Amino acid sequence: MSQKSLTLVLLTMFACSGILKAQQTFSVSVDEVKNGKVKVEPAIPADGKVAEGTVLTISAKPDKNYALDAVYYSVKGMWGDMYHECMASPYEVVINQDTKLGASFIEEDEVDHLMVAQNIPYAKPGVKQLKYDVFAPEGARNLPCIIIIHGGGWIWNTEDIMRGMARELTKSGKYVVFSIDYRWAGNRDGDEVGNTMADIIGDVFGAIAHIMEHAADYGGDPTKIAVTGDSAGGHLSAVAGTMPNKIGDGGFGQTEGVFEFMPSYMPENKTVDQVRAEMMAAIKAAAPSYGVFGSDRLNHYSEDPKADDSWKEAIAPLSNIPNAEERKIPHYLTRGTKDGLIPDDGVKPYVDALVEAGQRVQYVQVGGAGHAFFDWKPDDNTKATFKKYGVYYINEMETFFNSVFYQKN
Template sequence: METIYVYKRVGDCEIKGELHPIDEQQAPLLVYIHGGGLIWGTKSDMNKKQIKMYNEAGFNVFSIDYRLAPETKLPGIKEDIEDLLIWLYEKAPFDFDREKIAVVGSSAGGYLALLTGTFTVRPKVIVSLYGYGDVTGDWYQKPSPHYTNMTAVPEMLAKQLIQNEVISSSPIQKRYAIYLYCRQQGKWLDYVAGMETSKLDMYCPIKNIDNDFPETLLLHGDADEDVPYEESVKMKHMLDEANVPNKLITIPGGKHSFDMDMDNQTAVQAIESVITYLQKTLIKE
C-alpha cells in the first residue's frame, strides 16, 4: 500500500513523496524523479507497470515531487533534491537500507538525478533516462526545430499559466504551453534558471564530476527529438575521464520518453536493463 510523506515544507507549500514499499526489511530504495522540463509533473507520473517491476525485483520505490519552475528557479529546485536526500538518510520514518539508495530520473528528472552526483550527500547509484548533464547547451538556448514545427505559443499565454504562489506538483495539461513557448523561443533558461549562463556551471553535473561521483547508468534513444542523444554520450565520456563506473545503453531509433509505453517491448526491455544494473550494483554487490 502506497503512503504519502511530506519531506519538506516551504511556506505553505508541502513537498511530498509517494512510497511504494515491499514486504521486506532493509530493502534497497529507488527514488524516482519525474520529468517535465522542471516546469510540470507530479509524483504520480511514474508508470505503474514500472513500479510493479521494481517492487517485484526487490526495490522499495519512492516517487517524489519538487518545486516547479518558473515560480521556483533552479537553485531552489536543486535545494529540494538535496534536502530530500538528507531527509532520506536522516529522518525518513519508513524502513529501507540507507546504504542502498538509487536515484532514477527521466528527462529533466534524469538531469536532477545526475545532479545528485555533485551533492555532499549522494546516492549509491544514479540512473538517467534521456537526461542531460549540461543546462547551458545550444539545444536549450536556441529555438528547437522539433518544437517550432508545432503550433506557436504566444508569450502572453505562457505567462498566464504561471502561478502567483510556489507549487510542487502540476499535470502536464496545465503547464505544457509554458515549456512549448520556452523551447520555441530558446528561453528555457530565462524561465527556469533566472541567472546568467556564466553562473550556471555549478548546476551542470558534467562540469562537476569527481572521483566520488556515484556509479551511473545512462539510457537514451538515438532519435530523441527533445533532449539530444549526444548529451548522454558526452556525459559518459566525462565519467570515463574521471574513472567513474558507468554504462550507456543506446535505444536504436528511440524517441523521447521511449520508456513510457510499457506495452512496447522496447520499453519493457529498457526497464529490465535498469533492474539488472541495480540488482548488480545494490543487491548482489
C-alpha cells in the first residue's frame, strides 16, 4: 500500500472513531453602537464564524458627554436576547454559542453623581460566586440603604438588570443602593444538587447580612434598610420584608413544622440569633413590584419526598405577614395593568392581608404597562419602557421610602 493510501485509510479510521473532529464554530456579530465605539480583539472573521472556546475581549469608549452603561454579550434565551453585562471595560467573553457583542452608553449626567462598586462577593455556597453591586451618591454618609433583588423567574438574570433603578434611586442623594445576585433554582448554575427556594431565600438574607456588615464602607446606615425587587425579586423582597423572623439554623422542612432560612453568609462574630434580631430591626420598608405572594403560584424546588403544600406556605409572604402591633413593615406595591404574568387578583389578596394585619400599604396599578418595566437592558425597547414607566414610578417609590426614613416628627 502506498504512503498516500495508508494516510487516507488512517484519517478515515480516526474520523470514524471520533479521534479527529472538526472544531465547532459559532456565529458572532457586533450590535449597532450608539454614542460610543466598540473594539473586539481578536477581530471577528469576515464570515462571522468564531471557533468554540475563543476568548474575545470587548473594549468600549464613550463619545463626549456620554459614559459607559455596560459592555455586554447576548445569547438566545427563553425570553429572547438574554444579556450578560459588565459596567467596566474591557470585558472578556468565551464563545460557546451564537453570540452578539456590544456596548451601551448613557448620558454622563445620569451617572456623574455616583460611586459604583461592582461585583462585591458575599458567598459561594455552590458553583456560582454570589455578589452585589453598590451605587452610592458622592459624599454619602449614614444614608438609609435600599436593597434591590432582581427578577427572572428565579432561574435567570443577574443584579445588572436593576442598575437603571439603582441609579434613579440615588439621584436625590438620600440613599445608598445595593443590587444583589442569588443562586438560580434547580441546576441552572451547574450545581449537582438543585437549589431550592429555601436556598435562594437564604442567599437573600446572606446578602443582606453582608451588606449590613459593610454598609458603612459605602456611606450607608446598616440599621435603616428598605427592600425592593421585581417579578421573582418582588416575591423575594416581600419575603425579606415580612419574614426575617424565619432566619435560623433549624433547617427547612427537615423537622416537621420547622421552616427556617439559613443565610448563605454569616458574619464571623455573630450568632444566627443576633443576625435575625438585627435584620428584623433594620428592615423597615418593602416595595415589591409585580411579584408572586401566594403559595398557589410558588414552587419550593425541593426534591425531598416529604415536601408538600406546607413547604410552599413557608415561602409565601401572603402566609407570613406580621401583625403591625408586633412589627411594622409598610409596603408599596406596583403592577402594570397589561401585565400578562401577574394578574390583579394575584396581588390584591396580599394587599388585603397586609391591611388586615394593620400594615400600611399602597398599591398602584400602572396604566398601560406590562411586565418588568423596572428592568434595564442595553436594547432600545427596554430603555424606552423604563423611561416611559419606570422613572416616574421609581420616583413615586422613593417618596414612599422618604415617608419611612425622612418623616419629620
